[in-house]
Amino acid sequence: MGFRIEAGLADEILRELKKSYQIYAPKRFPGQGRFAETDLIRYDEVSALSEIVFDEKSDYPAKEVITPIQQAIFYFTEEEYRASRGKSKPILLFARPCDINAQRVQAKIYAGNGGYEDLYYTRMRERVKFVLMECPGGDDTCFCASMGTNRTDDYGMAVRPDGAGGLLAEVRDEELLPYFSQAPAADFTPAFVTENETAVTPPEIPDKETLLKLKAHPVWQEFNGRCISCGACTLACSTCTCFTTRDVVYGDNPEVGERRRVSASCQVEGFSDMAGGHSFRPTAGDRMRYKILHKFHDYKARFGDMHMCVGCGRCTSRCPAYISVTATVAKVNAAVAEIRGALGQ
Amino acid sequence: MNHDINIKKLRLNCFRQSKEDGKFMLQMRVPGGFVEAKYLSMIRHISETWGDGNFHFGTRQTFDICGIPYENIPAVNAYLKDYIEEVDEQLCQVNMDQVAGVPAEWDRRGGYPTIGARNISACIGDYHCICGNINTFALARRLEKLIFPSHYHIKINISGCPNDCNKAHLCDFGIIGCAKIDYHPERCIGCGLCAKMCEHGATRVLSLNEKNGKIDKDPCCCVGCGECVKACPAGAWTRNPKQFYKVILGGRTGRQTPRTGKMFLNWATEDVIAGVLGNWQKFSAWVMDYKPEYLHGGHLIDRAGYKKFKEIILEGVELNPECLVAEDIFWHETEYRSNFNVKPLSAHHTAGPQPEGTHAH
């Protein structure tokens, strides 16, 4: 059902919803950007419609709500331990189509990966209903249309700001409908972006020989001099899932504490180090190769349905070294064409 | 050539004597070293019409136009009217009809009324620079009206961050934009990059705590540069939106006792800086017994002594709770001549009101 919701009523509805839901949305943190007097937009709990940033893409992705940078997974006391309980209140998560589609990827990795289901992911994911934020068109780093992630129907409701502080909404979820009884009906279904300023063609790698040659290709060496291995791209990524676990003891008693899950980054030096000091990917170029191929080849080769990258472009926006993921894929495509030409393909 | 020129009067008017007979160099104020590019056509016009066709970037970020014959000065001054009105009166809201707070009608076609308070110089700051913590020229514009026009000398340098590209350490009153940094441990992935950057480029106050994978900070000596904010991939360090400043006092170059300035205030707000500079005229007037001399601010502090300076300069200033003030300052001067300060008592300088009929010296 479609509704027109005036500014005042929208906040009233939000207040009512907050009694039963935690509401997360992209929020502006003034002055907290990387540079002075710039803002940061990231997910946080909101209580008023005006707090929600609709017109700009958030710097950090919606995944932070479902797979937080840090979470306790269990607590221990001497030899006893118990899993963290997590909260039970359901969550309304405001997100654009790229962020919603990213959860198809995260779900595959956490809960569809070789029959193992990750309790912490699943219990959080089950609490979430998406509120689709109609995407006003993204920016020049976006390429969702190329990745097929510009559309979604995984949402309990969809919204578009009406320009006067209120909303147009489509409410599909039966449990949400009663909250809108005061709002006049209106015709509204969300529109989706069909084309971005930037387009990407994921590389066609037809066989193992091409893949091996691509891995050894000099295209990756450029990044040894450019990438500073900070990991900002993976923290900003809508789909990156890597984490590490860490035991933290409380105070001075080593027998009491917790085990935590903390996000990690394949771009940071030392990430792939093995005991004994062997490193699989010692250079920035090696790590870039790993990331790009994972996002635009390996994941799909394994799971089949889609690429891991959802084209949100946040890695490009956040990279302090101006490394563009779309330009990188174009360079990889040129390398593949060169390799295939040499192989007579 | 046979000239009869009052060069002191011309100097007060911002025209500097030249080694070339009868020629002068104009120094135009550019508060914060930042104006619209359109003014370059004025520089060009002055230089090509009345000067020698060149100009120099003054070391204090003035537009310096050299080779102006004495006879041309009235025409140049008349032409300067628009520039001074637009830049000083309008942009900086300077009251031109006063000198050091004493009403004095400004001759609009007579050029600059005083040279004492030097042009406030600044690095580009956060208008452009990825390191900058503050908008330096916005601050320069706010401070300009507190110190100009005045015959009392002060050199103010503003730097946007503790890298101090604009040498706050080498002027009377150096201002450095600093950020208080907030830590959000729940966002920290324990990569240690911030600690590396702090060690590499700042004061080595951060370390990765191997026990909990979070960062420990020794809050004593953070310089407030913001390198950790820039480095963090996770947004775990953010600048506190409140802006802060350090004031580095009493630095100078010169033929007698050059020295690096020392920290006077740390974590002061802009209002505190403005309050302190609001007392500058009063302090200078008191030291020189209300008779301005060609003497830079740092020397006035020497004459009064730091403690007296502190007393007068902080009068009525409400310090923000974070603000720290130097209890004492021990400068270290280059003594070109050893025991420079040891001389007959009669040759000592004085400070403050002097008995009738004598001069402060």
Ligand code: SF4
């Ligand atoms: S790889 Fe880049 S564009 Fe793709 S999902 Fe991650 S952050 Fe978005």
Ligand code: SF4
């Ligand atoms: S690609 Fe950019 S954001 Fe990613 S690790 Fe390298 S420098 Fe950092």
Ligand code: SF4
């Ligand atoms: S702001 Fe402080 S903690 Fe951060 S890098 Fe600079 S000195 Fe180190």
Ligand code: SF4
């Ligand atoms: S750079 Fe950021 S994420 Fe890395 S250790 Fe420092 S605060 Fe933590």
